[in-house]
Amino acid sequence: xxxxxxxxxxxxxxxxxxxxxxxxxxxxxxxxxxxxxxxxxxxxxxxxxxxxxxxxxxxxxxxxxxxxxxxxxxxxxxxxxxxxxxxxxxxxxxxxxxxxxxxxxxxxxxxxxxxxxxxxxxxxxxxxxxxxxxxxxxxxxxxxxxxxxxxxxxxxxxxxxxxxxxxxxxxxxxxxxxxxxxxxxxxxxxxxx
Numbered sequence: 001x002x003x004x005x006x007x008x009x010x011x012x013x014x015x016x017x018x019x020x021x022x023x024x025x026x027x028x029x030x031x032x033x034x035x036x037x038x039x040x041x042x043x044x045x046x047x048x049x050x051x052x053x054x055x056x057x058x059x060x061x062x063x064x065x066x067x068x069x070x071x072x073x074x075x076x077x078x079x080x081x082x083x084x085x086x087x088x089x090x091x092x093x094x095x096x097x098x099x100x101x102x103x104x105x106x107x108x109x110x111x112x113x114x115x116x117x118x119x120x121x122x123x124x125x126x127x128x129x130x131x132x133x134x135x136x137x138x139x140x141x142x143x144x145x146x147x148x149x150x151x152x153x154x155x156x157x158x159x160x161x162x163x164x165x166x167x168x169x170x171x172x173x174x175x176x177x178x179x180x181x182x183x184x185x186x187x188x189x190x191x192x193x
Contacts, residue, residue: 074107
């Protein structure tokens with residue numbers, strides 16, 4: 001474990017928490033309070049507009065890497081992971097993510113087999129680590145998505161079209177630094193006996 005800690009500090013290993021978010025036109029809208037303490041419904045135009053984002057946060061630097069895609073699937077997952085490798089060309093990546101089928105099977109599995117072929121497990125260029133099933137609270141990226149959607153809600157008056165919503169969301173999150181108390185859950189700590 002100590003060798004991994006040193007490699008992490010040197011940047012030889014980069015730990016990334018990853019997740020996808022599906023932004024919908026309705027995420028920016030909701031209810032507002034009127035003068036008479038009554039909720040006012042805000043009309044939603046283009047309710048079927050949707051954009052998928054892949055995002056990963058660097059465990060050490062807290063920098064968030066965001067990229068839009070048409071959907072969450074095997075092809076887009078591989079494309080995103082290849083993009084992450086370009087961001088960290090000299091590091092081995094440890095991806096911590098949920099158990100979505102397109103994270104574990106098909107194209108992603110084939111890509112990992114090709115990329116890590118002939119390497120000992122401790123030398124793999126990409127290692128995938130699954131979070132506990134049905135436990136999104138364990139992933140700090142979930143907090144980042146919430147911050148992005150809250151930002152949209154605070155700025156709903158400026159987002160007249162879904163393109164405006166996409167730009168607002170992306171501009172707020174892309175390459176931002178996002179602290180979270182959840183990072184502490186994964187740091188080694190001394191145990192008192």
